[in-house]
Amino acid sequence: MARRWLITGCSSGLGWALARAAAAAGDRVLATARRPETLAELRDHFPETVETCALDVRDPAACAAAVRLAEQRFGGVDVLVNNAGYGVLGAVEELTDEEVEAQLQTLLLGPWRMTRLVLPLMRAQRSGHLLMVSSTAGRMGMVGLGAYCAAKFALEGMTETLALETAGSGVRITLLEAGGYATHYGASLVDAATRLPEYRSAVDQMGGLIRGEVPSDFKLSLPEEFAEAVLALVRDAAEPPLRFPLGAGAWEMITGAAERDRAARTELAERLGVALPTG
Known part of the structure; x- marks a missing residue:
């Protein structure tokens, strides 16, 4: 039976690859992005199974509208993938309240909001799979990524609590702890407005790694490999692990x-x- 997906952050990278793979497998997909025009090729290639809409997960009204659209077009949601995100690069001392709040809005409050909206549908049908795209940065600190790590750590704590609270409901919960993937994530990396010389060397080195200056002996995984692993997890894992590290x-x-x-x-x-x- 075809599954009904709602995926955030589908303009490129992991979200794009997953939306395409799910549609190619015959599932129905609501692919979302802040700029919906980036999804035109995906929608045109799968006109029978892919719907698209604009979604900034920081906007409560837009989140509610996306879930309503999934209900109207698909009759519900079987798989929610909270994938939308970006990173701000800066040492803890450099980051302003506004920069930290922006990270939390996108990486924590956005997924929390989408989960809160979709969960009643899944509980009512006593089935569903909530997938949170986390990171190795959700388990360990990384120089220059204090706000990003803080948000991902918090996402992991929220998700682990959610798994305890929904036990026995038929809803499956998984944290996808992503490693290194060959995506355009580095292009969306935002530099902190404040730059202190004491941190430049270490922070700039991390920025270089994220923007693609990886060691020659480190092979990044492909977004298509991420999509294949996630599809297999959703399709075949009756009792999936709470944490699923994947990628290089x-x-x-x-x-x-x-x-x-x-x-x-x-x-x-x-x-x-x-x-x-x-x-």
Whole structure:
């Protein structure tokens, strides 16, 4: 049976690839973007299965309108993918309240709002899959990405809580913890208005990595691989994992961060001469 998708942030990259793959698989897709003209090719290629609309997830009225459109055209939503996002590049000391708030509006409050709007539909039909596009930055800090990491950490906390609250409802919940993908994400990276010389070297190095200056021995994953993995997860996983690291370096970065924490804890215990709890 064809599934009904609502995907945010489909103008390019992961959202575009996923919308295209779902439509190619015969599912119905409401693909959204702040600039809906970027979706014309997708809609024209799949005129029978793809609907498009303008959606800025920071706008409550636009979010409600998108969900209403999915109900009108498809009769409901089976899969919500909260994918829309961008990053602001700047050290914690450099970022203004407004820059931090903008990140939280897009990366946390937007997905929270969309989830709140779609969840009653899924609970009523006792089925559905909520997918939050997170990142390895939702598990570890990264230089120059303090606001981005804060938003993704918060998204992970909200999603884990949601999974506990909806247990037994028939609604599946998954965090897609994305690693390195060959997308145009770097083009949307916004530099903080304030630039302090104390942080320039480290922050600019991170900016270069995000904008494509990756080491020659690091192979980025393709958006099409992301789409294939997500389709398989939605189609085949009756009990999907809460966290699903995917993409180049994702698993290695997450496990590496955990191992560094373990090593630091062991070193501290040895230096203090105490036995720390193991639980």
